[in-house]
Amino acid sequence: MMLPPRCAVAAMQPQALQGNRLHRCCEEVKGVDGADWRDMGIACRHEFRWNVNPAHDLHIVNGFVSGRNRRDLAMTIKGSCLCGGVRFEIDAARSLTFCHCSNCRKLSGAAFASYVHVDADKFRFTSGEQLIERFESAPGSFRNFCRVCSSTVPGKAAYLTTVSIPAGLFDDDPGVRPKLHVFVSSKAPWWEIADSLPQHDKWVPGFAPPSQQ
Template identity: 55%
Template sequence: MTVRGTCLCGDVAFEADAPFEFMGHCHCSMCRKHHGAAFSSALAVHPSRFRWLRGAEGIRRYESSPGGSRPFCGRCGSAVPGSAGELVFIAPGLLDDDPEMRPQAHIFVASKAPWHEIADSLPRFDAYPSGMGEAVPFERRSEPVAGRVRGSCLCGAVGYEIGGPVAGPIANCHCSRCRKARAAAHASNLFVELPEFRWLRGEDLVVSYKVPEAERFTQAFCRTCGAKVPHVNAARGRVVVPAGSLDDDPGAREELHIFVGSKAPWYEIADDLPRHEAYPPGPYPPPSRRPRDAGARG
């Protein structure tokens, strides 16, 4: 069996042949920032069974740790496959086909985002499972400030803050565009009003890619590290914040899944949050169902 995949813009394409080695979810802060998601997922394959179809020359790389490279499409920002050790790691959110393998574990759950709850019964590891390697320390990219919620990219060059705590909700979107944009099982987005948002640094480093045929679907990312950062829609007076980019607990929590009709076949929703085949009825994002003072603060 051969599976194929592309980045969001389609410039980068690849294919890989089964059998695959393993599949799992990572909750480390570096993966969350790189993907802008609640967690990253990886499908491992031997290099002899992996092939670039096009666009390898357009891939940019950021060394997030000694010997650890995080590749991304220079045009749209999608995280793309990369090698580590003796394997190639594919973000299955990029796949157009079902790999017919399912996730086997959660790793780095000690670094899990405070706004995300793991609801399935897969094995959990605080860091790497025994024998897989040593954890690399990651320094917080911004200092906490009372009454504000801060976030940053992976390299730290881009930083922002929003008024907090934020009511939410955080919405998990399973549409194919979000899956390819974040190279993840789903996107997790927080929506804030423009007056509540402020760039702290690096606004000039933000690259925006709009899907040509979309009304407004736009991905924003740091040109240096590829990490997903907020997209400011001045015309609508709203900012879409990739929740994985947050440094602080926003107070908001995941409250709904949307576009589950387009859900990745390899990912199962295990929580009991409301699910919608496409957009939920009424205004979007919908008002939070949680009390205004619920949740922790940064």
């Protein structure tokens, strides 16, 4: 089967094309209802990965996508720890924040730590959960890390509905940009905040642990 040289579909999921033909470059592939990728929130073919569930009848025929579950075409955003043992993926991120508390500064070894926050139902580990150890950095506050490379890895506080992911773990663009600073009252004395993002002395209102509200 010969595909157009610019078409990235075969490289992404060749089995989805078996027995079918693709007459147009994937830039022009449309869904069964005629909507193109831009209508699905995808800017171009290179920003999208196939995530085909074999239980679904998703396939391409003459350049058109068919299948019962259109969510199989959704983008996933991937990340991993330094050694690659712990891997995860998300469907979408809510926000990216900077924390200047002393614990986060010591954990990151930097002036502040950067976290991407994701709804728990949009996050999943794909490998390496058995490598994750926990450290109680403050009473009732646990930090997860990879026991092989010591990278801080995603974790969820019991009182929150979101998972906090160290932003540096992402292998793909998480799709969010810095939103605010927290715990600026504890910031490193050798660092000055030069941006115009909102600053909070401690917790963002409404997000403090129950014991500190």
